[in-house]
Amino acid sequence: MAGEPAKTSSAYWRWALAAGVPVAWYLYSRGRKAEDERTDIDAFFKAPEPVGSTGSRPVGGGLQSGPIDAFFRNAGEEVDTRNPLDFDSFLVGNKRGAAGKAASATAAPAKPKEAGPSPEMKPVTVLYGTEFGFSKEIAEKLCSQLKAAGCKLWPQLENMADHADGYDFSKAQVAVLACSTQGDGVPPTEAREFCEWLFAGKAGSLAHLQYAVCALGDKSYTHFCRCGKQLDSALEAAGAKRLAERVDVNKEDWPVVDAWLEGVVAAVRGMALKSFVELGLDVGDSSAAKAAAPKKWGKSRPYFATVLALEGLCTLSGPDDKNTVRMELDLGDSGIGYLPGDALGLYPTNQPQAVEELLRVMGASASESVPVPSWHYEEEGVAPGGSMPLAQALTKCYDIRSPKPELLRLLVAALDGTANDHAANGHANGHANGHAINGDAAAVPPQQRLRDALKDQAAIEAYLEPRHVVDVLADAAPAKLTSSQVLSCLRQLQPRLYSISSSPLEAPARVQVTVAEVKYLSLGKGRVGVCSTMLSERLKVGARVPVYVHKNPDFRLPADAAQPIIMVGPGTGLAPFRSFILERLLEAQASNGKKAPGEMVLYFGCRRSDQDYLYGDVLEGWAAEGKIKLFTAFSRQQAQKVYVQNRLTESADLVWGLLEKGAHFYVCGDASSMAGSVEKALLQLIGERLEAGPAGADAYLQKLSDTGRYQRDVWY
Template sequence: MIPVGFLKKAQLEVPTSQAPSWLKWAALGAAPVVAAYLLRTRGKKDDYETDFDSFLVTKGSTPTGVVTSKKGPESGPFEGFLKDSDEDQRDPAVFSTFLKSSHVNTKVAAPDVAHSAQLTAQKERPDPSMVKILVLYGTEYGFSKEIAERLASSLKETKQYWPTVVDMATRPEGYDFSKEQAALVACSTQGDGVPPTEARDFCEWLFAGKAGDLSHLHYSVCALGDKSYTHFCKCGISIDESFSKSGAKRVAARQDVNKEDWRAVNEWIKTVLTGLPSLGLKTIEQLGGMIDELSSSVDSAPAVKRWGKSRPYPAKVTALEGLCAVTNAEDKNTFRVEFDLGDSGLAYLPGDALGIYPTNPIKVVDELLSVSGLTGSCIVPVPNHHYEEPGMEDRPLKMTLTEALMKCYDLRSPKPDMLTMLASLKGQSHETLAKLKVLQEDNKALEAYLAPRHVADVLKELVPAPAVAVLTATELLAVLRPLQPRLYSISSSPLENPKAVQATIAEVKYQSLGSDRIGVCSTYVSERIALGDTALVFMSKNPDFRLPQDRSRPIIMVGPGTGLAPFRSFIKQRLLEDSSKGGQMVLLFGCRRSDQDYLYGSQLEAWSQSGSITLLTAFSRQQAEKVYVQQRLRENADLVWRLLHEEHGHFYVCGDASSMAGAVEAELLKIFQSKLGEDASAADEYLKKISQEERYQRDVWY
C-alpha cells in the first residue's frame, strides 16, 4: 500500500560560465522542488502567527515540544522508518544550498515523471562517440536510486558518456561485467550491516567472488550509512573490497556518506567525472557495439517476479490479540499479529524481520487536505515508487489525491525541499521569509524545526493565509517523501507452521507540539486492520542475527519489551528441532510490571518451569527500586562467563540502542574484565573476538 522508491528528479540548467562549482552541484539537488514551485501563478499573504515565532527565540539546542525518537535497525538513510519510529534521520545540510540555487529550468516534472523519463530514455540513441558507463545501485529506501539517477544525468550532460542504470534487485543471479569498462556503484547498508533487502542476493554473489576476473574494469563506490551505528557503510565497503579483490581498479576512492549528505555525494560525483577522462575508455564505435542495443539508458532487463519489498504479498490476518493489560484507549498496547502466507512461497528463518506496508490514518490525510486547500477527489498520477499491486500486470496510472496520500506518501517527515518550495510562494510576508532565512543559515535550527513537525504543521505555519488552494497537487506531492514499510522482528518459528508468520508490535503514541501523535504502522495494525483483512507483507532477511549452526551451543538472549520477539522465535525453533540436543537457553526479559506488560508471560513461565529455558526477569516498576536487565546480567556474571567462555556460547541483544543495548554491553565488558583479570583493553579485545566469531550479535534501534 505504499512506495519503495523515490520520484525521479527534474534537471536544473545552470550556465557553467555564470555559476560557481558549488552552485552547479547544489542545483542538481533542488530540481524537483524548484522546478515545481516556479510554475506558481498565485499566492496569498501570510497574516497569522504560529508557534514558529517562539521557536525562533528558543536558545536551547532542542525547542519545546521536540520529542526524543527511536530509529530503525542499524545503518543507512531513513532508518527512523524501521521499527515504526517517531521520526527519521534527516540531514538538513543541503537546505541552505537549495535556497541559493538559481538559473533553473522551469519545466515541471509531475509525480509520475519516472514513467515518462523511462519512455523518453528508450527513444534516445547514444552517439557512437560516447563511452558506455554502468551505473549500479542497491537501495532500501530510495536514496541510492536518487544518487544513481543524478549520476546518470551528470554523465549524460557531459555528452561523452552513455550511462546504463541497473538496480541490483533485478540481478539476483549476478551481473556479467565482461562487456563493461567502468562501473559506478551507489549502495546503502541496512540492519546490522547487511545489504538492502532486495539487493542481498546480488551482493552475496559479488562477495563470494563469483564475478570472476575484473582486471579490465574501472570502478568507484558511493557507500551509504549512518554513523550512529556500529557497521557504518558496511555493505558499500564490502562491495568496494570485492571489486578490488577481483582485480578492478578504482576511478575514485570510495565515498562513505552519512545519512543524506548530498554534499558528500556531489563531491563523489565530481571526483568520478574528473577521473573518467584519464582512463582512455573506448567509445561505443571503437568497441563495435550496435547503437540499437544501447538505445535506452534505463536497464531493460526484466525484474525477477517474486514476492518482496517492491512486490509485497497480500496476506490475510489470521490472529490479532493485545498482550498488555490496558485500562483505557489511551494506554499503549502491544499486539501479536499473525498472517497467512498461503502458497506464496515466502520463507523465513528465526532472526528475520517481517515488512508491513501501512496506510496513513484518514484523519491525518484530511488534515493535510484541509490546510493545503486541495480537494481529495482530484486525480493524480500514481508515483513511480509505488509498489507493484498484487494481481495486476499493469498498475493504474491514476488515483485520487486522497488515495495517494493514504498509500504513497509520508505525511510525518517534511523534507527541506518543502521549505524551499514554500519560500517561493507569491504573497509571502517579509516576516515569513525572515523565518525561512533563519533556517537557511542554521542547519541545526532547521533540523530542530523539522523533527517534531508533520507536513501539515509546516503548511499551517508557512503557507499564506487563508488556507485555500495556494498549492497544486503536483507541487505538494513533488516535495513529499515516499511512505515506507516498517520492519518487525518475526516472533514465530517456521517449524511451527511454514505458511504462517507472527510479529509482535508495540503501539507508538506520543505528543509533539501539543498534539497527539501515533505511529503509522503500529496503529495500522492495532486500529485499521482486523481479522480476515489482508495486508501487504514481505520478508526481510537478517543473516547477521542467527541461531548457532551447532545446536549444542548455549545462547544468552537479552530482550526487554518487544526486543523479546526474535527470541520467542529462537526458543520455539530450538524446542521444535529437538530440545534434548540443544544447548542451554538463557533469556533476560524486562518490562514495567508483571501484571501489566509481561509479554507472553504465561508461555515464558511455562518454558522456565519445564526447564526448557533459564528465565531472568527484571520488572522495573514493580518495586520501589528500579531493576533493569543489565542488573540481572551483573548478578549472573558467573553463568554468563561459563556459557560464553567455557562452552563457546552466543550472546544476543535486541531492543533499544539508545540506553539498554549500551548498558548491557558496558556490563558485559565489566564481566569480561573481571574474569580475565586484566584491564579494560583486554575486555574490549575479547568482545571484538567473539563479535568476529559471530557469537555477539545485536538487532537494535534508536
C-alpha cells in the same frame, strides 16, 4: 395522438436551445478562470477524463479538445451507473461504479518511451544498492547529469538486486556505485547477494575498470558506511582504478552527495571512452529481458496476506498506557518461507485523519489525479506509469511525516512571491516579520522560523525533527504549492520491519509479529506511529496487507541445537527469542527427544508484571517446566528501577560459564540505550574473569562477534 410526438419534439428543441446557450457561455467563461477559483458546480462539469478527451485539463491549464467519441463513452467499455434522478450520482466522486472507479484510478496517457542509445554513444555503468530508496535517487540523479554532460555518454542504470549471481564487468569501462549500509554494518537486503559476490572476489580481474563509490550510512551505528567501504576495497583488490575518491555520506547529506556527483561527472567527461559499437555491445532494449525474468515475492512485489488474528497483549488501565499487539497472518500458497531471526516487512497506510488534514492544508482535492510513483510496489488495480487519486497516493505511497529539505526551499520561494504580490498591491505587512518580541523565541512568526531553518544543515534538521509535512505547510501560510510540488518533496512511505515472533515449525504458511503501539506528543499535538496504530486500531481480522520476508542471516540460531544460547530482549525485543525458543522446542518434539536443545537463558524486561509482561504466562510456563531459565526485570514495580543489564550482572557467573561452554549471546531491541548498557555489563563481567582486564574483555567479545557467537539485532 398521432400528432403528439412532433409537438413534443418541437418544444423540446426550443427548450434545449434556450438552456444550451447560457450553459455553453458558462462553461466557456469558467474555463478562462484560474483552476483554484472553481466551485463545486465546476466539479459537476469536470469529471476526470484522460488528457485529450473533451473537457480534460492538461497540467499547464486551459481546455483541450479531443475526439467526440471520448466524450460520449463507449458503452461496451464500461457501464455508466449514473442515475438521471439522482444528482449525487453525477458528482466527481460518484461518477462510476466500482469498476469505473478502478479504471479511472489507473488510467493515464501513455508516456513516450525514451529513445535508446545509438551505437556511437559511450556506456557508463551505474549500480545502486538500496534499502529505502536514497541510493536509487542518487544513482538516477547521476544518470541525468551524465546525459546532460554531453560527450555522448549513456548511463546504464542497474539495481544490484537484479544481479544476485553477479555482474559482467568484462565490457565495462567505468562503474559508479551508490550503496547504503543496512542496520549495523550489512548490505541492503535485496543487494546482499551481489555485494557478497563482489566481496568474495568472484568478479575476477577488473584491471580494465575505473570506478567510484558513494557509501551511505548513519553515524549512529558502529559500522558507519561499512558496505560502501567494502565495495570500494573489493573493487580495488580486483585491480580496478579509482576514478574519484569514495565519499561516506551521513544520512541524507545532499551537499556532500552533490559535490561528489559533480566530481564524478567531470572525471567521466575527461575519460577517453569507447562507444557501444567499438566495444561490440548490442544497443537493444534490455528491459524486456528484465521484465521476463521470474519475479519472487519481495519488497517491490509484496504478497497480500490475510490477517488471521489481532491480539492485545497488555493490560490498559489509563489513557496513557500503550498496547502491544500480536498479529498472525496467513501466507496462503505463496510459498514464502522464513527462519527464526528473520523480520516481516509490512507496508502501512497513513492514518485517514492525517491525510484529510494534509489535503485541507494543501488546499487540494482528494480526487485530483496524480501519477503513480515509480517506487510503488506491485499492486492489483494500480498500473505502473498510470495515475491514482491524490488521497490514495498520500495514503499508500508517500511519507507524510518527514519531508525532504527541498520543501522548505520551495515554500520560502513561494513566500517571497506572495510578499512581492502583497507589496505590489499595497498590502505589504509593515511589521518586523521574523524577530522575536522582547526576546521571546516562541513569538518568532512561523514564516520566520521557516526561513531561519535554511541557514544550514543542522538548522534544517532541528526544524524538521518535530514537524510533520502538514506543520511545515501550515508555517508557510498563506503561501501554497501545487500538489505536484508537494509530492516532489515527499519521501517514499517505507515498509516497517518487525522481528518474526513465531516458528515455521508451528505452521509453515503462517507468520506472527509482535508490535508495540507508538503514540507521542510533538509541538503540543498527539501523533501516532503509522504502522503500529494501523495494527492496533485500524486493521480487522480478514483484512489483506502487503508483506514480504526480510532475511536476517546475521541473527541466527547456532547450527548445533545442543549449544547454549543467552538471549537479552526487553519489550518487543522478545519477539525473535520467542521464535528461537519455539523452534528448538518443536525440533526436539519432532525428534521424539533425540535432539535435546542446549540450555536457553532469557532476560526479559518491561514496566510491570501486571501490565506489559508480553507472553508472560507462556514464559513462566516454560520456566516452570525447566525448558528455559528466565530472568525478568520489571523496571517500575519497585522503588528502584531494575533493567535487564542489572539481571545480567547479578547472574554473571552463569553467563560466563555458558560462554566458556560455547554459548551464543544475543541482544535485540533499542540501540540507543539498552544495547549499549547490556554490552557494557557483558564486558565488565568478562573483564572481571580475565587477567587481561578491559583490553582483554574487548578482545574476547570481538572474537565472539567474529565467530558469530555475539549477535545483535538493534535499532534506533
